[in-house]
Structure formats: structure tokens, C-alpha cells
Amino acid sequence: LSAGVFAAQPVDINSADAQALADAIKGVGLKRAESIVAYRQKNGPFTTVSDLSNVQGIGEKTVQSSRENLTVKKTQ
Helix, strand or coil, rough: CHHHHCCCCCCCCCCHHHHHHHCCCCCCCCCCCCCHHHHHHHHHHHCCCHHHHCCCCCCHHHHHHHHHEEECCCCC
């Protein structure tokens, strides 16, 4: 991975696949990212980036460390 990966547009946690989430969230591997996708499919879209901490194994520190890489696009 190059340092430029994190300079890109923030990743939308409601539409990103597991690999994109794993790349964007520091300390999260593919298995944990798959848990995020499964949570989203079961519970519906996230309303804020902070909602990631509702996923088992994702703590508030993890969310805070990657907040600048993540977004929740508003859909209407």
C-alpha cells in the first residue's frame, strides 16, 4: 500500500465493500470488515461514522483513528 491511499476521498461506510473498509479503517482486517458489511446488511445503513462502534470488535478508538477516512453519504 502506498501512503496515497489515505489521501483519496473518504470511504462511504454504507456502500463500501469489505476490502475497501479494511483498507480505510486502521487496525481492521478483512474479517472484521466483513463483520461491518454483515452488520449493515442486517441492521440497515449507518447514520453516522460513530455507529461503527456498534459492530462487535470495533471500538470507539478504532473509529476515531480512521474518522477522516470515512463518511456516511446522505441518501434520500
